[in-house]
Amino acid sequence: MTKKHTILLTTLIISLILLSAINTPQTPTALITQQINPEITIKHTPNNTDNVFILTIDDLSLSVAAQIRLTGKIIEYVKNKSIPTTFFAIPAYMQPYNFSNVIEIAQHGYNHINPKDNSHREFTNLTDKEIEARLTKGKHLLEKQGYTVYGHRAPCFSLKEKHIPLLKTLYLYDSSFHVPPNQTDYLIPYIWLDLTGNICNITTSNKTLKDSKQKLFTVIDNWTASEKPIVILSHFFDYETILQNNQTKECLNSFFDEINKRYYWKTTMKDYAIWKSHLNTINYTLNETETTLEITFNTCLSALTFETHSKKQIKTNCQIKIKHKNSQKTTFILK
Ligand SMILES: [Zn+2]
Incomplete structure (x- = not known):
């Protein structure tokens, strides 16, 4: 090996050593x-x-004395059970009322009546302009009565996915959709079983009441497993009969007693939406x-x-x- 070769070989070895040193983690x-x-x-x-637990009550109306009395009864009931509540109120039938701060008043369309076919599906077959006008009118009406509107749920869930951008310009959250597409941060989904319409309804027999309540808890546990909030659907006018009948009231009582045994954050839609918006910035x-x-x-x-x-x-x-x-x-x- 010549001297030249030795120098070349040494240079090569030194280079390899240096290269491997650079690559060492x-x-x-x-x-x-x-x-x-x-x-x-x-x-x-x-x-x-x-998980989070939210009771929602659709169709709140305060236009006649009987509705004001029923509102008082419901508020007393949920207060006794320590359940914060979100009411989706029909703006055309509302008036000022002194609600406590664990009660949220959110918007439910404008008057729950479709102007084209008189059905309860308020927004079905209306143009985008007509929908926007009714949403805005309803929101302003509630605000004029002293309510701060954060959220919305469409009467009979009669809105479509294409209306989501419009809803976003008006509300912090919306809860009009059964299974939200991929925008779960804005759309707060709800459990489709109706607590007052199906689960604890007066027309259901005693045995079925127990079974249907069990079915609701199965759904609740599945939602918890998939990190979806537990948003319970119920209807204002159903409470009139449910709170008067011993069997159905007992069904409601045992439902909330079971919820109270669990370690849930019980809150309103608004406070959950605010929490989520903070969480998303973390x-x-x-x-x-x-x-x-x-x-x-x-x-x-x-x-x-x-x-x-x-x-x-x-x-x-x-x-x-x-x-x-x-x-x-x-x-x-x-x-
Ligand atoms: Zn409704």
């Missing part, structure tokens, strides 16, 4: 984003609750060393709950209210 301190790192999981409900970065996992949130959202399977020491830029550890995972709730 460093201690993992790089920033990892939420999308690519499953190290922590943020829960969709606050305070480590198992982002974080992870900085991982051999011993610690440092989580830096862009905002410290009160009651935000996250879990991790990491055994490392957890540090965050937000104050922790509660830390709970078991053999599987550690749960944190922000202050």
Whole structure:
């Protein structure tokens, strides 16, 4: 081997050593984003609750004395059961009323009557312009009566997916659709079984009442498993007969008693929509060393709950209210 060859070979070996040094993985301190790192999981409900529970009552009307009396009875009932409630009110039949702050008044069309065929399907076969006019008129009417309108549900669910952009210009949320397409952040879905129309209805026999209630809880558990909020559908005028009849009232009582045994966040549609909109802005970065996992949130959202399977020491830029550890995972709730 000539001297020239030796120099070339040495250069080659040194180059290879240098190249392999560059490619050697460093201690993992790089920033990892939420999308690519499953190290922590943020829960969709606050305070480590198992799900959100919302009672909704459609068709609220306050135009005659009997309706005002019924409203009082329903409010007394849900207050006794500690259930916050969202009423979807028909603007044309409303008037000012002093509701407490655990009651939300949302909008249900304009007058629940279709001007073309007189049916209850208010928006069916109307033009986009006609629909927009009725929605706006209804919203303004409620606002004139002192209500702040955050959300909407169409009478007999008579809107279509193509109306979603219009709804977005008027409301924080909408709940007009059985199975929301892919816009679950805006459209809050509801459970299709009607608590007062099907489950605890006076026409149902005692045995069926029990069975149908069981069916509703099966649906509730499936929704919880898929992280959908538990939004219960019921109707204002049904409560008149249900609250008067012992069997049906007992059905309603046992339903809410079972709900109260569970660890749900009971709230209104509006407060859930606000929570979701805050939750959607949350982002974080992870900085991982051999011993610690440092989580830096862009905002410290009160009651935000996250879990991790990491055994490392957890540090965050937000104050922790509660830390709970078991053999599987550690749960944190922000202050
Ligand atoms: Zn209705």
